[in-house]
Amino acid sequence: KLLKKLTFWAKKKNRKPLILRGARQTGKTTVIALFAKEFDNYIYLNLELTEDKEVFSKPLAVHDCVQLILLSKNITLKPGRTLIFIDEIQNSPIAVGLMRYFYESLPEYHVIAAGSLLEILMEKENISFPVGRVEFEFLYPMSFEEFLLASGNDTAIGYYNTVPCPDFAIPSLLKLFHNYTMLGGMPEILSRYFAGESISQLQSVYQSLMYSYSDDISKYASSRSQEQILRFAIEVLSFEAGKRIKFQGFGNSNYRSREIGEALRILQRAMLIRLVYPTTNFILPSMANYKKAPKLQFLDTGLLNYKVGLQAEFIKYDSLHAFYRGLIAEHVVGQELQTNLQQDLLFWTREEKHSNAELDFVMNIEGNLLPIEVKSGKVGRLRSLHQFMDHSTIAQAIRLYDGNLEIQNTSTITGNNFQLLNLPYCFAGKIAEYYQWMNGI
Secondary structure, eight states: HHHEEEEHHOOOTTOOOOOEEOOTSSHHHHHHHHHGGGEEEEEEEESSSSSHHHSSSSSOOOHHHHHHHHHHTOOOOOOEEEEEEEEEEGOOHHHHHHHHHHHHEEEEEEEEETTTTTTHHHHHHTTOOOTOOOEEOOSSOOOOOEEEEEOHHHHHHHTTTSHHHHHHHEEEEHHHHHHHHHOOOOOHEEEEETTTTTTTTTHHHHHHHHHHHHHHHTTTOOOHHHHHHHHHHHHHHHHTTBBBBBSTTTOOOOOOOHHHHHHHHHHHTSSSSSEEEEOSSSSSSOOOOOOOOOOOEEEEEEEEEHHHTOGGGGTTTTTTGSGGGGHHHHHHHHHHHHHOOOOOOEEEEEEEEEEEEESSSEEETTEEEEEEEESSOGGGGOHHHHHTTOOOOEEEEEESSOOOOEEEEEEEOOOOOEEEEEEEGGGGGGGGHHHHHHHTO
């Protein structure tokens, strides 16, 4: 899916250098290597390697820098298009500064840079990207659709992309989604799984990924004390994922609010977590309330399951709502919404003396603030959703659950009528298309 976006970027007339953001091990280097097959020349630099970083050891004009790169790599350019990929660019302030000059002086070159800890090092070294001279793309763990593509199950892919999906295909897609939720979307995990390795054989890969995140992040702590806090946060965040958290005493620790707040914001800039804040709005624009406690969304549901020891539980239950208090169902839906809609996640809350309510997500869909509940059970028991609908300017809502696809005309407890789209949660990534279908768009 990202390759399609990159191909579109490459054909733009006023193309700017591209910064590819994403956590480590999500496949940034691999996807650019695949994209490079569309070019006549491909130049790859990894600024974690001394010999590649030395190219940017002294300030040079951008033309001279390109010649130095070609000399150091012993490359003679062939006629045609050239792609330059600068990986781990955060290791060189000079390389970051050159990005603007590629745009201004060498627009014929296609230039992409990546860095999984980009914002952390840029802040530490007081580096800034040239505003208006670069553009950004994001790479997340693989979505459910990409999971189906990786599996080679063309039949399932066909039905997944058919809106509305036929009723008879939904049980099979829910089973596949159950499996996807257990495994997660990390490329190495899925590559090995589809090559025949069992979930028990993959435990060492999950462990290696978690260790690598802890080691990488701790390198960029500003002090020994902050390194200890970061390591602690990475260790316990899986157990807090999906919940509303308080910084003070996070993970049953004695750490202060400021210390944990700084650590979690570093992890968020590294794209390992998302702090999902509430809004009290019923219409757009929906402003996050940063004074209220956020929910913690981890990078990948599969890593979360591994860390808290839940993967064996998936064999016992058919429904994601049936275990871990339904938090896994909500978490994987959040991952799908983030990956496919690529907008900030928000949830809705109402906190009054005698009337508290909390709605799992609200998203900007077709210019409307659409309420989304992730819950099984009877429609009449969706109390928080009913409170939202009593004040909303739209008369439509979506429930993601493990049942059938249907549009239901219902009403709130106080008698306000609205349409509820009951959508199997395997289609969380297609929520915009189903909203259009619901409205005949």
